[in-house]
Amino acid sequence: MASATLQLIDTLRQHGYSNTRVRRMVFELVQQHDRLTPTEIYTALSDHIDRASVYRTIDLFEQLGIIQRLYSGWKYVLELSDNYSDHHHHISCQTCHKVVTLTAKQQLEDAIHSLAQSAGFSATGHQLEIRGICLDCQQGQSTSYQT
Amino acid sequence: MASATLQLIDTLRQHGYSNTRVRRMVFELVQQHDRLTPTEIYTALSDHIDRASVYRTIDLFEQLGIIQRLYSGWKYVLELSDNYSDHHHHISCQTCHKVVTLTAKQQLEDAIHSLAQSAGFSATGHQLEIRGICLDCQQGQSTSYQT
DNA sequence: CAAAAATTGCGACAAATTTGCATTAAACGT
DNA sequence: ACGTTTAATGCAAATTTGTCGCAATTTTTG
Numbered sequence: 495m496a497s498a499t500l501q502l503i504d505t506l507r508q509h510g511y512s513n514t515r516v517r518r519m520v521f522e523l524v525q526q527h528d529r530l531t532p533t534e535i536y537t538a539l540s541d542h543i544d545r546a547s548v549y550r551t552i553d554l555f556e557q558l559g560i561i562q563r564l565y566s567g568w569k570y571v572l573e574l575s576d577n578y579s580d581h582h583h584h585i586s587c588q589t590c591h592k593v594v595t596l597t598a599k600q601q602l603e604d605a606i607h608s609l610a611q612s613a614g615f616s617a618t619g620h621q622l623e624i625r626g627i628c629l630d631c632q633q634g635q636s637t638s639y640q641t
Numbered sequence: 642m643a644s645a646t647l648q649l650i651d652t653l654r655q656h657g658y659s660n661t662r663v664r665r666m667v668f669e670l671v672q673q674h675d676r677l678t679p680t681e682i683y684t685a686l687s688d689h690i691d692r693a694s695v696y697r698t699i700d701l702f703e704q705l706g707i708i709q710r711l712y713s714g715w716k717y718v719l720e721l722s723d724n725y726s727d728h729h730h731h732i733s734c735q736t737c738h739k740v741v742t743l744t745a746k747q748q749l750e751d752a753i754h755s756l757a758q759s760a761g762f763s764a765t766g767h768q769l770e771i772r773g774i775c776l777d778c779q780q781g782q783s784t785s786y787q788t
Numbered sequence: 789c790a791a792a793a794a795t796t797g798c799g800a801c802a803a804a805t806t807t808g809c810a811t812t813a814a815a816c817g818t
Numbered sequence: 819a820c821g822t823t824t825a826a827t828g829c830a831a832a833t834t835t836g837t838c839g840c841a842a843t844t845t846t847t848g
Binding site: 559563564565570583585587588594596598599601602605606609610612613614615616617618619620621622623624625626627628629632 | 710711712717730732734735741743745746748749752753756757759760761762763764765766767768769770771772773774775776779
């Protein structure tokens with residue numbers, strides 16, 4: 495079994511939750527296809543999992559810090575939180591809706607942590623979503639919208 | 642009339658949209674009470690405005706860059722974009738859901754712009770949402786959840 | 789102020805999310 | 819491994835949220 499799944503099972507146990515087929519399936523789907531909506535998760539797994547279970551699982555995963563919700567570009571999506579995937583940020587093009595994943599620079603990460611500290615918080619995570627215009631669209635070469 | 646409202650009217654006209662009662666009411670509500678959900682906006686204005694108009698207005702305002710959507714802490718909310726309010730970020734407590742508004746430091750802002758540039762984007766805006774644990778909760782003094 | 793254009797309200801609809809409860813699966817102790 | 823206990827799931831219904839077409843109203847334009 496993949497190590498991330500073992501980590502999931504461990505987190506579930508630590509908080510007193512069962513290691514179930516539904517939870518493993520949702521987790522592995524989100525792991526393979528980042529930036530999914532609840533409906534997309536349900537559609538992908540509807541042969542095996544009920545709609546209500548998808549929502550209950552998402553809620554639990556968010557509570558446990560396994561996934562995080564974010565409004566990225568133009569829609570709400572889910573992705574694995576930093577504990578389960580490499581920390582990153584997104585920039586999306588206002589014009590063509592293209593989304594690019596960015597690796598954060600240490601300087602930026604440090605600045606964020608120090609900002610949190612100045613408010614008395616111990617930071618556990620963050621999301622940064624940048625909006626802008628991509629090179630293609632700056633040059634008027636955009637042809638299609640990403641869906 | 643307040644200057645922000647004049648700015649709204651100007652933006653609407655520049656893009657060929659009418660200056661209507663509905664748009665002014667939604668704008669002024671969002672201005673006064675930041676971090677509202679669409680339903681909260683509708684509830685506050687339901688005596689005067691139809692549900693469909695609320696959604697249509699939100700969509701238009703987002704298109705025009707007047708408001709932005711974000712997932713802050715534990716729910717999706719709307720707030721005025723930077724052109725209509727002071728640029729800021731949020732940090733929310735994982736435990737008690739308290740939200741604190743943070744004034745960004747220039748160093749951080751610069752780092753974000755340079756990150757965008759490295760991907761070939763010209764950045765037009767960004768959202769930073771930090772999660773953490775507030776001082777009260779670190780000391781085990783939290784008593785209630787913010788709603 | 790009248791005509792044209794855009795916006796809104798309304799009602800019906802569609803999609804998304806939540807809930808209670810019977811059934812099934814997982815965890816636990818032996 | 820097996821039966822018991824506890825937790826999770828499926829199912830069906832209800833609720834909530836968001837969308838659409840069109841007639842009525844408001845705003846803009848000349």
